[in-house]
Amino acid sequence: MNREEKARIIEDIREKADKACIAVVTDFKGMSVEEMTDLRRVLRSSNVEYQVVKNTLARIAFEETQHEGVKDKFKECCAIAFGYDDPVVAAKILVDFEKKSKKFQARFASLDGKYLEASSLKDLSELPGREELLARTLGTMNAVPTNFVSLFANLIRGMMNALNGIKEQKEEQ
The missing domain is CATH 1.20.5 (Single alpha-helices involved in coiled-coils or other helix-helix interfaces)
Structure with a gap:
């Protein structure tokens, strides 16, 4: 991947992070393509975008956004779910999917700039x-x-x- 592609990806992630009221970082290691496709389809129907990212690019992209507080927590395999309308909907979908899939895990989130651990995300999903x-x-x-x-x-x-x-x-x- 050359510098131009990286810059484009960083800008794309930054735009999504600026618009999103919630950004949930998940671990998808070991999931099949079918499972990822099903998750993306369900998220897309609720106006939530799901994107696999490189950690270094995500750290750079999250600088100077409202979700900057989570930029140093990106480790291993990461994907980010950006929720635009209702943060509870995104949390519910991801927590429900985590119950179904043994390999999927919601690690942490940023809700309007406030850091949420996985347990707080589960509490949010119950609202x-x-x-x-x-x-x-x-x-x-x-x-x-x-x-x-x-x-x-x-x-x-x-x-x-x-x-x-x-x-x-x-x-x-």
């Missing part, structure tokens, strides 16, 4: 995703006016029952 949090928020916001209307409807219904009771009582007399 609800962005879409689920939005749904919960909207459900809560919708519940307030709905409950308010129900409360007044019950008051009116109770008053109508009382008035009907008085009417029936007067008709009997």
Whole structure:
């Protein structure tokens, strides 16, 4: 690989790292091509890019990015998953794949510049995703006016029952 190719790869990784809200470094040693292809397909469907990198190129590329704190931790066989939209989705996919594959391992991550160990990444994967949090928020916001209307409807219904009771009582007399 000549200098121009290396410079292009470094710039590509740097651009991805700048855009990504999470960068997860994984170990893929011993995985088959089929397993890697399946992992990439699942990640791609969730707007997560997965790239095998040389450690020296990754160290250089991560300089002056928000994920600079992890640049000195690249060792052995590394691949990086860049999550752009929701960091929880990337963490969930990688942790689930780690459970399925005995050879795959998520080593560490950088979440908006904060270093996360593998155990913290597993904790992150257990959180609800962005879409689920939005749904919960909207459900809560919708519940307030709905409950308010129900409360007044019950008051009116109770008053109508009382008035009907008085009417029936007067008709009997």
